[in-house]
Amino acid sequence: MNTAPHVPRWLTDEEQRVWRAYLHATTLLEDHLDRQLQRDAGMPHVYYGLLVGLAEAPRRRLRMTELARKAKITRSRLSHAVARLEKNGWVRREDCPSDKRGQFAVLTEEGQEVLRRIAPGHVEAVRQAMFDRLSPEQQKTLGEIMQIIAEGLEPDEAGADLPWLR
Numbered sequence: 001m002n003t004a005p006h007v008p009r010w011l012t013d014e015e016q017r018v019w020r021a022y023l024h025a026t027t028l029l030e031d032h033l034d035r036q037l038q039r040d041a042g043m044p045h046v047y048y049g050l051l052v053g054l055a056e057a058p059r060r061r062l063r064m065t066e067l068a069r070k071a072k073i074t075r076s077r078l079s080h081a082v083a084r085l086e087k088n089g090w091v092r093r094e095d096c097p098s099d100k101r102g103q104f105a106v107l108t109e110e111g112q113e114v115l116r117r118i119a120p121g122h123v124e125a126v127r128q129a130m131f132d133r134l135s136p137e138q139q140k141t142l143g144e145i146m147q148i149i150a151e152g153l154e155p156d157e158a159g160a161d162l163p164w165l166r
Contacts, residue, residue, distance in 0.1 A: 036125040041118040051115050054107035061106040
């Protein structure tokens with residue numbers, strides 16, 4: 001039996017530079033998009049993502065648990081967000097007929113109209129902040145890199161203790 005202490009694999013100077021650049025850029029990008037959506041629509045970026053998720057779902061509806069899973073947020077945070085979106089008239093909840101405890105979040109016509117109105121400004125903010133700064137080759141490489149990272153981190157939800165399953 002090996003009882004030797006585990007020695008951390010510290011980041012090299014170059015890995016540290018890349019890691020910090022990634023953290024800095026993603027923090028700035030999220031803040032940039034959040035401010036744009038707050039200014040143009042009075043909502044945080046995460047709410048926009050919820051509306052888009054519902055707009056892309058069949059019949060513009062998803063079970064609350066599925067919406068939490070897609071957004072990678074806790075059910076409690078989702079419940080709070082949906083309550084705010086309901087107050088604005090953009091989403092409504094419906095009981096699930098097959099599961100008395102389950103609910104659907106449904107994008108309303110008003111919510112669909114809000115998305116139609118704010119999506120052009122949001123996509124322009126994304127384009128200016130990210131894609132206009134990268135060559136087509138850099139965009140392709142970034143997409144491939146992010147896909148590899150995402151695939152490596154995609155959890156096996158069967159036994160995982162994930163916040164969006166709580």
